[in-house]
Amino acid sequence: MAKDKAELLEKMAKSVVEMDDDLTVELAQEYVDQQYDGYDAINMGLAKGMDRAGQLYEEEEYYIPELLMCSDAMYSGLEIIRPHLKQQERSGKSKIVIGVVEGDTHDIGKNLVKIMLETSGFDVVDLGRDIPPIDFVEKAKEIHADLIALSTLMTTTMDGMEEVCQILKEQDLTERIKVMVGGGPISKSFADKIGAHYSEDATKAVKLAQQLVKEEIRC
Amino acid sequence: MISETRVQAVFNGKKPDRVPVFSFVGAYAATLAGIPLYEYYTNPGLAIELQLKARDLFGYDDGTHYGWADWGGWEFGGEIAFPKTRKEASPRTSANVINHVSQVDSLPVPDPVSAGMLPLIDKYNRQKIAMGEKAVIQGGSISLLAAGILGKTRLLRWYLREPSAVKVIYDKAADFVIAAARATIDRYGAVNCSVGFTAPMDTNDLISADIFHKFCFPVQARVNREIMQMGVDKFSIHLCGNHKHNLKLWAALPWPKRMLISLGPETDLVLAAETFGHRHVIAGNVSTSFLAYGSYEEVYNNTVQCIETGKDLPGGFIVMSGCEMPVLAPPLNVFAMVQAAKDVGGYV
Ligand code: B12
Numbered sequence: 001m002a003k004d005k006a007e008l009l010e011k012m013a014k015s016v017v018e019m020d021d022d023l024t025v026e027l028a029q030e031y032v033d034q035q036y037d038g039y040d041a042i043n044m045g046l047a048k049g050m051d052r053a054g055q056l057y058e059e060e061e062y063y064i065p066e067l068l069m070c071s072d073a074m075y076s077g078l079e080i081i082r083p084h085l086k087q088q089e090r091s092g093k094s095k096i097v098i099g100v101v102e103g104d105t106h107d108i109g110k111n112l113v114k115i116m117l118e119t120s121g122f123d124v125v126d127l128g129r130d131i132p133p134i135d136f137v138e139k140a141k142e143i144h145a146d147l148i149a150l151s152t153l154m155t156t157t158m159d160g161m162e163e164v165c166q167i168l169k170e171q172d173l174t175e176r177i178k179v180m181v182g183g184g185p186i187s188k189s190f191a192d193k194i195g196a197h198y199s200e201d202a203t204k205a206v207k208l209a210q211q212l213v214k215e216e217i218r219c
Numbered sequence: 220m221i222s223e224t225r226v227q228a229v230f231n232g233k234k235p236d237r238v239p240v241f242s243f244v245g246a247y248a249a250t251l252a253g254i255p256l257y258e259y260y261t262n263p264g265l266a267i268e269l270q271l272k273a274r275d276l277f278g279y280d281d282g283t284h285y286g287w288a289d290w291g292g293w294e295f296g297g298e299i300a301f302p303k304t305r306k307e308a309s310p311r312t313s314a315n316v317i318n319h320v321s322q323v324d325s326l327p328v329p330d331p332v333s334a335g336m337l338p339l340i341d342k343y344n345r346q347k348i349a350m351g352e353k354a355v356i357q358g359g360s361i362s363l364l365a366a367g368i369l370g371k372t373r374l375l376r377w378y379l380r381e382p383s384a385v386k387v388i389y390d391k392a393a394d395f396v397i398a399a400a401r402a403t404i405d406r407y408g409a410v411n412c413s414v415g416f417t418a419p420m421d422t423n424d425l426i427s428a429d430i431f432h433k434f435c436f437p438v439q440a441r442v443n444r445e446i447m448q449m450g451v452d453k454f455s456i457h458l459c460g461n462h463k464h465n466l467k468l469w470a471a472l473p474w475p476k477r478m479l480i481s482l483g484p485e486t487d488l489v490l491a492a493e494t495f496g497h498r499h500v501i502a503g504n505v506s507t508s509f510l511a512y513g514s515y516e517e518v519y520n521n522t523v524q525c526i527e528t529g530k531d532l533p534g535g536f537i538v539m540s541g542c543e544m545p546v547l548a549p550p551l552n553v554f555a556m557v558q559a560a561k562d563v564g565g566y567v
Contacts, residue, residue, distance in 0.1 A: 019379070060464075063427045068376040103306035105289075108425065111372055130307075155511035156306040156547045185508050 005036045009045040012077060016049025017056070019069035021076045028080035038085040042121060046074045046081070050119040054203045064108060071115040094213040097140045098149040099127035101160030109183060109202070110151035116202040117149070117209060133163035140177050146213045148177055149205070150196070153184045161186075162194040169195070178212045180205065222280035229500055229535040230477065238526050238564030240557050241281035241481070241502055241539035246309060247553075248273040250546050256302040260287070260310055263343035267350075277550075278557050284543070285343040286336065286357060288417050288459070291367025291392060292316060294335030295326065308546050315370040323384045326368070328391050331398035344407065353453060354407040356400045358416040359442060362435045364392035366420045374420070378430050385434055393438040400446045409450030415457075422460030424485070431465050436472065443473045454478035459542055461485035466494040474499075477534075484508075484541040488525070492532045501532050502539040510552050511545035518552045522559035530564065538564065 003011070008031045015023040024046075031041050053070040056062040062070075098114050100107050107129040118124050125143060127135060136148050148168075150161045161181050168174050179196040182205060191198035199208040220228070220236045228235035248269035249259035259266050263285050270283040292312030293299035300313035317323060331337070344354035365388050366374045377385050404412055421431050443454075452475040460483050462469065482491055482503035492501045505525055509517045522538055529536035538560055544553065 060423075060427075063423070063430070064425045065375045065378045065430060068372070069379050072376070072380075103304060103308070105311045108371060108375070154306070154308060155508060155545055156308055158512075159306075185512070 003030065005031075005034070005040070008034070008036070009040065009048070012041065012045035013049035013052065016046055016070050016073045016077065017052045019066065019073055021073045024073045024077040025080055028077040032080060032084045038081050041081045042078065042085075042119075046077045047119045047121070050074050050116065051203070054116065058201075058203070064112070067112060067115070071119070074115075074119055093121055093123040094147065094209075095123045095125070095143055095145040096147045096149055096209065097125050097127060097136055097143070097145045099131040099136060099151070100129035101150055101152045101157050101164075102130055102132045103157040103160065104152045104154045105129045106153035106183075107151070109153065112202040113149060113151065113182065113205045116206050120206045120210070122209060133160050133167060136164050137167045137171065137173070137177075141173070145177060147180055147209060149180045149182075149209070151181075151183045152186070155185045158185060158190065161196065165194045165196055180208060180212065222274075226280055226537070229537060232535065234566040237566060238530055238560050239280040239537045240560045240564075241537050242277065242279040242544055242553055242556060243281065243284065243481075243540040243542065244270060244273050244277075244279070244544045244553070245284040247544040247546050247548060250305060250548075251276070251550065256305055256307070256309075256546065260301050261339070263339055264346055267343065267346055277553050279553070280537075281539075282352065283347075285355070286340060286415075287311075288363060288419055289367060290336055290357070291364030293367070294329050294337070294364070294395065295368045295392075296329070297367065299335065305546055309543075312367045312370075315373070316368045317373075317388070320381050320384045323387050326388070326391055328394045328398070331395065331402045334395070334399075337399060341403075341406075344403065348407055348411060353411055353413040354403055356403050356412055356414045356446065356451065357396065358400070358414040358446065358454070358456075359396060359439055360416055360418040360421055360435060361389050361392045361396065361438045361442065362418065362420040362431075364396070365389055365434075368392065371420070375425060378426065378434060382433075389434055389438045393442050396442050397445050400442075400451070401449060404449050404451065412451045413453035413455070414446055414451055415455050417457040417459050418462070419459035421465060422458075422462060422483075422485075423464045424460045428464040428468060432468055436468055440472050447473060447475060452476075455481065457481045457483075457542075458486055458491070459483050463487070463490070466491055470495045479537070481537075481539050482541070488529045488536075489532070492529075492534060495534075497533040500535040500537060501529060502537040503529070504541040505538065505556060507540060507542045507545055510540060510548045510556075512547075513552065515549075515551050515555045518555035519559045522556045523563050526560065526564050530566075 012027045100110050140148050181191050181196045188198045199205040225235040225239045252269045266285050267283050287309045289311045295316045297316040298314035301310045479500050484504045484506045509521050525538050
């Protein structure tokens with residue numbers, strides 16, 4: 001018998017938390033076969049699962065390998081759902097350019113932030129690690145990004161973040177492109193000083209990004 | 220007391236005049252000399268010379284270091300990028316070796332003399348021996364080599380997705396480390412060698428104690444046992460990052476009776492000393508963030524705090540930077556550690 005929508009959503013969330021790619025795909029397929037709303041599948045199913053996984057990480061129940069497996073399950077469900085999103089839902093997403101600043105190759109935290117942002121419906125372009133400041137700005141201009149998200153774990157490379165903010169200022173882009181920063185040595189006061197916004201972890205980064213694109217926070 | 224006798228006293232279980240200071244200055248010596256990091260890392264003789272001068276300048280108590288954490292990739296056939304600028308801090312794997320499970324079984328164990336960083340390490344060792352000091356053997360952790368071979372994120376994912384392939388890689392990495400140890404011992408003699416290693420990929424910032432137990436623990440046990448069987452009994456390990464949940468497992472590995480265990484600021488000194496049973500010398504764990512961009516006072520106060528916590532640990536204590544000295548640390552911050560030890564580190 002066909003499962004109802006709420007039941008499918010809950011099962012999808014659970015299969016993401018339980019890192020089960022195959023089951024997530026199966027449930028997502030069943031969901032689209034029933035012609036339920038695609039956006040809800042992401043928001044109330046897949047993303048909810050990822051959100052719970054994030055909580056388990058904070059509680060030291062899950063670690064990075066588990067989170068990566070959850071995100072694999074989430075992405076495999078997303079593949080099935082994506083073609084069924086209404087056109088407007090697909091193109092209306094806010095865009096973010098993310099990367100690790102020049103000189104630094106610590107990218108595990110950045111990868112987590114990227115996963116959480118994508119899960120929450122952002123269109124994320126990942127430049128990778130060890131990225132010169134100008135490349136962030138060029139890419140953001142090219143794809144009309146709303147936000148640049150910068151990560152670093154080393155104190156020696158923090159000034160790369162400041163440089164990105166500086167270039168945006170010089171090019172008069174600070175209103176159009178907001179900057180979000182994070183990583184071990186980064187603090188709110190550092191972010192304030194360079195004209196960026198700070199969040200301490202991947203889950204909070206999502207909330208911050210949502211506020212920033214809604215323009216609730218101004219520099 | 221001079222540095223050497225001060226440190227020796229700690230290792231002999233005696234109280235020195237004051238707590239020794241290990242600054243963990245490696246590549247920072249190149250900053251002090253205004254020399255590009257590239258030159259430092261590719262010229263071990265220069266690395267020694269600059270570190271000795273830096274030691275004279277500050278008056279801390281540790282000897283020289285050489286090498287870098289991100290290894291395994293280059294040695295197994297990948298690529299290394301030496302730092303072009305100072306902020307890059309250290310060499311890093313720029314191309315990994317394995318992209319698909321099908322490549323794992325046929326991955327050859329590299330030559331234990333000529334692979335990757337080993338010829339550079341040997342240049343360093345030759346000079347250390349000429350100075351009457353010990354040659355170093357890179358003992359791991361094996362997870363670092365696995366990360367270099369696979370790429371960090373792929374390793375983390377494969378722990379759960381491809382566990383048998385990961386085990387094969389750990390075994391090959393361990394075979395390589397053991398063979399390289401044997402080559403060094405054959406050349407310089409076991410009594411003239413010491414083992415050093417760091418474990419940033421095993422931190423509980425990344426993995427659970429379960430994963431550490433399943434993958435790293437058994438092979439690291441084999442590596443330690445075999446190297447000790449070859450007659451080496453000088454070990455120093457650096458537990459980089461947060462190892463709170465791994466400590467019991469680390470303590471359960473085969474170790475010599477006494478060694479140096481240094482800790483990052485994220486791991487509690489007393490908890491580590493207790494878990495290892497108060498047999499070993501504990502070193503740590505001044506915040507590298509303070510050292511890099513804090514004020515003199517912040518470093519000084521943090522060092523005082525570490526000394527107060529560690530000074531009377533039964534196995535002995537050395538106050539030490541929580542990781543390698545950040546390459547852009549203001550020089551007075553390094554001096555702040557030494558000054559704090561002079562001011563409050565004395566034993567009566
Ligand atoms: C694993 C590790 C490595 C691995 C990196 C693997 C990789 N590809 O990422 C290896 C072994 C290669 C490595 C190398 C080095 N490392 Co290292 N490393 C670590 C370690 C132990 C854990 C880092 C980690 O991945 N944590 C887990 C992730 C999930 O956490 P996270 O990155 O902090 O991310 C979270 C938040 O910060 C936030 N966040 C992160 N980015 C962003 C971005 C935005 C926009 C937002 C909003 C939020 C956000 O959300 C994330 C999830 O919640 C740390 C210790 C530590 N306590 O951090 C040292 C550490 C970062 N390393 C350090 C150093 C010095 C080095 C080396 C220079 C060492 C050396 N001498 O060889 C080299 C650097 C090479 C280079 N130029 O890049 C120092 C940095 C000191 C400093 N303050 O400058 C640290 C802090 C160790 C220490 N205690 O001193 N390292």
